[in-house]
Amino acid sequence: xxxxxxxxxxxxxxxxxxxxxxxxxxxxxxxxxxxxxxxxxxxxxxxxxxxxxxxxxxxxxxxxxxxxxxxxxxxxxxxxxxxxxxxxxxxxxxxxxxxxxxxxxxxxxxxxxxxxxxxxxxxxxxxxxxxxxxxxxxxxxxxxxxxxxxxxxxxxxxxxxxxxxxxxxxxxxxxxxxxxxxxxxxxxxxxxxxxxxxxxxxxxxxxxxxxxxxxxxxxxxxxxxxxxxxxxxxxxxxxxxxxxxxxxxxxxxxxxxxxxxxxxxxxxxxxxxxxxxxxxxxxxxxxxxxxxxxxxxxxxxxxxxxxxxxxxxxxxxxxxxxxxxxxxxxxxxxxxxxxxxxxxxxxxxxxxxxxxxxxxxxxxxxxxxxxxxxxxxxxxxxxxxxxxxxxxxxxxxxxxxxxxxxxx
Amino acid sequence: xxxxxxxxxxxxxxxxxxxxxxxxxxxxxxxxxxxxxxxxxxxxxxxxxxxxxxxxxxxxxxxxxxxxxxxxxxxxxxxxxxxxxxxxxxxxxxxxxxxxxxxxxxxxxxxxxxxxxxxxxxxxxxxxxxxxxxxxxxxxxxxxxxxxxxxxxxxxxxxxxxxxxxxxxxxxxxxxxxxxxxxxxxxxxxxxxxxxxxxxxxxxxxxxxxxxxxxxxxxxxxxxxxxxxxxxxxxxxxxxxxxxxxxxxxxxxxxxxxxxxxxxxxxxxxxxxxxxxxxxxxxxxxxxxxxxxxxxxxxxxxxxxxxxxxxxxxxxxxxxxxxxxxxxxxxxxxxxxxxxxxxxxxxxxxxxxxxxxxxxxxxxxxxxxxxxxxxxxxxxxxxxx
Numbered sequence: 121x122x123x124x125x126x127x128x129x130x131x132x133x134x135x136x137x138x139x140x141x142x143x144x145x146x147x148x149x150x151x152x153x154x155x156x157x158x159x160x161x162x163x164x165x166x167x168x169x170x171x172x173x174x175x176x177x178x179x180x181x182x183x184x185x186x187x188x189x190x191x192x193x194x195x196x197x198x199x200x201x202x203x204x205x206x207x208x209x210x211x212x213x214x215x216x217x218x219x220x221x222x223x224x225x226x227x228x229x230x231x232x233x234x235x236x237x238x239x240x241x242x243x244x245x246x247x248x249x250x251x252x253x254x255x256x257x258x259x260x261x262x263x264x265x266x267x268x269x270x271x272x273x274x275x276x277x278x279x280x281x282x283x284x285x286x287x288x289x290x291x292x293x294x295x296x297x298x299x300x301x302x303x304x305x306x307x308x309x310x311x312x313x314x315x316x317x318x319x320x321x322x323x324x325x326x327x328x329x330x331x332x333x334x335x336x337x338x339x340x341x342x343x344x345x346x347x348x349x350x351x352x353x354x355x356x357x358x359x360x361x362x363x364x365x366x367x368x369x370x371x372x373x374x375x376x377x378x379x380x381x382x383x384x385x386x387x388x389x390x391x392x393x394x395x396x397x398x399x400x401x402x403x404x405x406x407x408x409x410x411x412x413x414x415x416x417x418x419x420x421x422x423x424x425x426x427x428x429x430x431x432x433x434x435x436x437x438x439x440x441x442x443x444x445x446x447x448x449x450x451x452x453x454x455x456x457x458x459x460x461x462x463x464x465x466x467x468x469x470x471x472x473x474x475x476x477x478x479x480x481x482x483x484x485x486x487x488x489x490x491x492x493x494x495x496x497x498x499x500x501x502x503x504x505x506x507x508x509x510x511x512x513x514x515x516x517x518x519x520x521x522x523x524x525x526x527x528x
Numbered sequence: 529x530x531x532x533x534x535x536x537x538x539x540x541x542x543x544x545x546x547x548x549x550x551x552x553x554x555x556x557x558x559x560x561x562x563x564x565x566x567x568x569x570x571x572x573x574x575x576x577x578x579x580x581x582x583x584x585x586x587x588x589x590x591x592x593x594x595x596x597x598x599x600x601x602x603x604x605x606x607x608x609x610x611x612x613x614x615x616x617x618x619x620x621x622x623x624x625x626x627x628x629x630x631x632x633x634x635x636x637x638x639x640x641x642x643x644x645x646x647x648x649x650x651x652x653x654x655x656x657x658x659x660x661x662x663x664x665x666x667x668x669x670x671x672x673x674x675x676x677x678x679x680x681x682x683x684x685x686x687x688x689x690x691x692x693x694x695x696x697x698x699x700x701x702x703x704x705x706x707x708x709x710x711x712x713x714x715x716x717x718x719x720x721x722x723x724x725x726x727x728x729x730x731x732x733x734x735x736x737x738x739x740x741x742x743x744x745x746x747x748x749x750x751x752x753x754x755x756x757x758x759x760x761x762x763x764x765x766x767x768x769x770x771x772x773x774x775x776x777x778x779x780x781x782x783x784x785x786x787x788x789x790x791x792x793x794x795x796x797x798x799x800x801x802x803x804x805x806x807x808x809x810x811x812x813x814x815x816x817x818x819x820x821x822x823x824x825x826x827x828x829x830x831x832x833x834x835x836x837x838x839x840x841x842x843x844x845x846x847x848x849x850x851x852x853x854x855x856x857x858x859x860x861x862x863x864x865x866x867x868x869x870x871x872x873x874x875x876x877x878x879x880x881x882x883x884x885x886x887x888x889x890x891x892x893x894x895x896x897x898x899x900x901x902x903x904x905x906x907x908x909x910x911x912x913x
Binding site for chain 1 (some may be wrong): 547550567570571574575579587589772775776779
């Protein structure tokens with residue numbers, strides 16, 4: 121079947137309030153950018169919808185691309201015909217024929233006369249189109265409530281839209297409509313999913329990754345960069361901050377408090393991320409924490425760790441099951457990268473059985489005993505390297521130098 | 529000398545050769561080493577994998593680098609059969625496969641598997657309906673080549689894939705894509721292919737490197753063990769320079785596929801006309817075959833004789849698949865197409881690339897005419913007349 125147009129509907133949420141125009145504009149721009157590989161496509165923005173005229177571009181590929189646009193609730197591929205009874209009957213007939221319905225199917229027509237000068241009312245049209253199709257297709261049975269096939273006919277002044285498929289899209293809020301947050305990106309399965317969930321809620325995110333060379337390898341950094349690049353497919357571009365964490369991390373060893381190292385590390389990370397957030401104008405920190413998953417994600421741990429920052433900590437995955445998280449990570453294309461086996465800094469120096477119930481006062485006292493801790497944190501912030509990733513760019517310098525383009 | 533044996537091996541691109549030398553010189557670190565140089569090599573392989581996956585429109589994780597098509601075919605066929613033995617012991621392939629496929633199945637037969645070797649029609653094509661008849665509940669794997677290496681017949685891969693998955697969705701579908709890639713459009717998803725083999729030296733890359741596409745989720749039993757390289761499916765230190773060169777050749781071949789096809793088809797049509805004009809020659813390839821392979825026979829004359837006569841005039845062609853051209857029996861492929869033993873013993877393959885010039889083409893046509901003229905009095909059946 122060749123479709124002429126895609127009809128994009130926005131989520132209900134954004135149709136409210138004064139922000140609507142801004143939201144619509146933001147979605148429109150996002151749609152435009154994801155459809156840039158399809159040069160023949162033309163867009164029209166109208167009353168809580170966007171019309172994508174395909175002009176021969178492949179519908180299924182455009183739909184795949186549009187499923188990445190936050191704020192779009194659903195997509196319907198549409199056949200366009202003239203607003204003329206004969207043409208509408210002929211096109212609906214053709215449409216059903218192309219669908220090649222084999223078995224008994226319950227069915228109804230929902231016509232909508234937007235152009236009031238059209239000679240037949242919506243009600244009449246339901247009847248006219250419906251009876252015409254019933255005569256031609258033996259396997260159709262009329263059903264008013266919840267039919268399997270609801271053929272929609274939308275009659276406008278210039279043209280009529282015929283469609284029935286409603287493809288659920290990603291929903292959420294338009295890109296960047298809810299402010300900016302710093303996200304702790306580890307390279308595991310959870311944090312990329314947290315990033316995607318945040319972006320879906322309209323947050324702009326900047327990723328912060330802590331690395332501990334020589335305790336972690338360069339390839340671990342590559343992996344994080346690849347993950348951020350996948351995320352940039354949803355955002356257009358993503359800023360990724362690489363924070364050197366070795367010195368901070370090693371300052372926690374040798375105190376005879378190995379069980380608390382993970383807590384101390386998490387607090388240090390939050391402090392560094394908070395400083396970066398201030399610098400970058402972000403108002404929250406996002407983590408991939410999921411309640412009870414590991415020792416640092418028990419409620420007492422989350423409590424002690426969370427007190428290291430004044431910024432709100434958003435934890436989109438906090439109540440989710442691991443299986444749900446894995447499913448999303450497969451859907452958004454980060455799973456394969458996440459399961460590559462490189463150590464990240466959280467697994468280093470960590471005791472076999474880290475504290476699940478850390479004591480805030482003890483932790484604070486330990487931190488005070490490391491006199492140069494504030495200095496180490498500041499130094500880590502200063503030595504942070506930032507790269508901006510887009511779905512196609514090469515990223516870090518070392519890689520660019522290594523991969524000579526003319527070799528490939 | 530003029531080289532008309534591209535189906536056997538192609539001249540590598542100059543920049544592919546340069547790439548091999550440069551990578552070999554600059555990145556000899558073992559990709560499995562943990563130090564910087566090892567990591568650099570490993571990154572090159574990763575980038576190459578991405579380039580290769582884009583050329584096939586699949587995921588990078590679905591690409592396994594191999595030493596070439598023989599290894600790829602062996603890994604695909606034996607690896608999948610052994611992995612999924614519990615599904616059954618029946619396998620399907622055709623009578624016209626390349627030896628690396630054909631003999632893998634013969635070996636599996638010796639190991640107790642049952643193999644159906646499908647016949648082909650007079651054009652060298654498998655009828656998708658014959659799959660429906662052959663396929664069973666316990667059919668583990670079907671392996672069919674895309675383009676036949678001797679006569680250039682193109683198999684209806686899409687229809688076959690459709691048939692296999694409709695009759696038994698659990699049956700694995702392997703396609704030997706060696707002669708098709710870079711010459712014809714490839715769409716692994718649409719074809720419902722699970723395993724797909726390639727070899728770099730057939731599209732102007734180096735010898736000794738190839739790849740196997742393994743659809744996500746499919747498991748294989750490794751044939752080479754001894755290391756975790758290539759997701760544990762192919763142990764052995766990766767050949768970094770050749771892997772990079774493969775990626776480059778693949779990218780170029782897929783980018784140039786359309787123009788290759790149209791240039792070479794024109795040339796092929798001209799050679800076809802010449803062969804049809806020369807009395808005594810019998811054309812076996814046709815307009816619907818692969819664009820780069822011309823096949824004909826000279827009944828009554830052993831193929832080798834015509835080959836050497838052409839060689840005297842500086843024209844290098846082939847009698848059949850290079851891998852079996854030193855055997856003296858008539859070609860298995862031609863016999864299964866229904867050709868007589870005489871025709872099957874006198875087959876000649878001319879195969880080309882798109883760098884062949886008008887002049888070279890004229891020389892080839894001329895040499896064909898002259899050779900047949902010279903040999904005609906000696907043709908068997910004419911002697912004594």
